[in-house]
Amino acid sequence: MFFEKIAERRNEAKTIRKIVGMTILVLAVLIVAVSLTSYFYIKSSLKPVDADSKKEIVVDIPIGSSVTYIAQTLQDNGLVKNARVFKYYVKFKNESEFMAGEYHMNPSMTIQEIIDSLKTGKIMQEPIFTMTIPEGRQLDEIAAVIADKTKQPKDKVFKSLNDEKFIQSLMDKYPTILTTEVWAKDIKYPLEGYLFPATYAFYKESPSLEEIVSVMLDKTQSVVDKYRQDIEREDLTVHQFLTMSSLIEEEATEKADRDKIASVFYNRIKEDMPLQTDPTVLYAQGKHKERVTYKDLEVDSPYNTYKNKGLTPGPISNAGTMSMEAALHPAKTDYLYFLAAGDGTVYFSSTLEEHNSLKAKYITNK
Known part of the structure; x- marks a missing residue:
């Protein structure tokens, strides 16, 4: 009886080992299959939609567009296969500073060619006007530049730049740079120091203040993101x-x-x-x-x-x-x-x- 029980336990152990082995094998096969499927899917998504196409597609990228918006626009216009893959590719490559404008593209372009085009601003029209914000300028001085370029009273622009609802809407749009610290008790002007000094190009006759400020905050965010680890x-x-x-x-x-x-x-x-x-x-x-x-x-x-x-x-x-x-x-x-x-x-x-x-x-x- 004793030896029979030992033999029975050995058989059970052998069966369990076989089951475990088969389970591991099946899981390994599934993991490999999923990995290969994902690999080939992503690889395919990174290729041009139609390498032989000569079709010209005009795409409008508005001022202040997010990467998510740009990716979806490109997919909707048949220029990339998958918006999500494009977005993750942009983040993985640490690409930024896309320029607004009207672009001529075609489905034979690679994702990198599309990105390069968006970064260098190869667009149809010349900017209607540019706006230069020198380094060291304060918010009241920036308001004066905006007012001059948009033909508005400086006081009106400055008041809008400090409007609570306006600032809150920007905080919702740029949560990684505009935090609750801009509302600290003794803060003089919430947007002070957040509008990056640069020359900005605009392609509309009368962009809204939100569009103008969004372009500046886009630049600030791209610069801050570059320094994020050091910060x-x-x-x-x-x-x-x-x-x-x-x-x-x-x-x-x-x-x-x-x-x-x-x-x-x-x-x-x-x-x-x-x-x-x-x-x-x-x-x-x-x-x-x-x-x-x-x-x-x-x-x-x-x-x-x-x-x-x-x-x-x-x-x-x-x-x-x-x-x-x-x-x-x-x-x-x-x-x-x-x-x-x-x-x-x-x-x-x-x-x-x-x-x-x-x-x-x-x-x-x-």
Whole structure:
């Protein structure tokens, strides 16, 4: 009896092993089959819809179009086989900065050719007008540029740029850059620092303010996405990153070492010292002038970095990529002070004594 039970258990174990083996084999075959099917499906989807086609298809890509919208438009017009595959391909290749306009395409184009066309802006018509936003401009100055180009009163444009419903609609559209931090208690203007400095082309006679701002925010998002890993590595939010970048932008001269200016700001924060940067005082007052007086330094505002430690509540201007890179890659120094001489040269120092000596030499006696 004992040996019979042992034999029975051996047979059961053998049967179980066979079942498990068959199950694993079946699963492996299924996984391979699914993988191969997916591989060939994606490979097929990446090929031209019709490699021999000579048909010309006109596609309109509106201002502010998302990748999802563009992908679906291309599929609807028979230019790509699968919108979802196109979208994932774009994300995998880290492609961005697609331009609005009216494109002539055909079904024989590869996905990469379509992407290259959308990025280089090979379109039918010339832009009706362009709009240049220089680095370091503030929201009221950007409103003036928009007003001039669209023939609207500046006050109306500026009011709209600060309208709560308008900003909320943009937050819904750009949740990864426009967060609730723009609504912080002491924020002066929610969109300050978020409209990237660049030259923008428009292909409509009278684009809406939302279309204009969306193009700018598209650019901001593409730039921020490029720096996203560095921003997270430095344990910064996008809002803090843009704020620090704006402070560097406002202090920089053509001859300035922005990474050294960044190091001064970070060193002062580490030492629990106020940043004491003059542009924040002028921003608090809503002024634009060359020199800051001792009276200016007394302004009672959360943006006054002579009276408040740490970063300002938000950006004080729109920074360019040079200042952004400095904010993420500051120089390794022990500097705590800097000043700009009349010729634009920036002098750095580690002690107050040294700073005062440089100030007497290059500023006070001039």
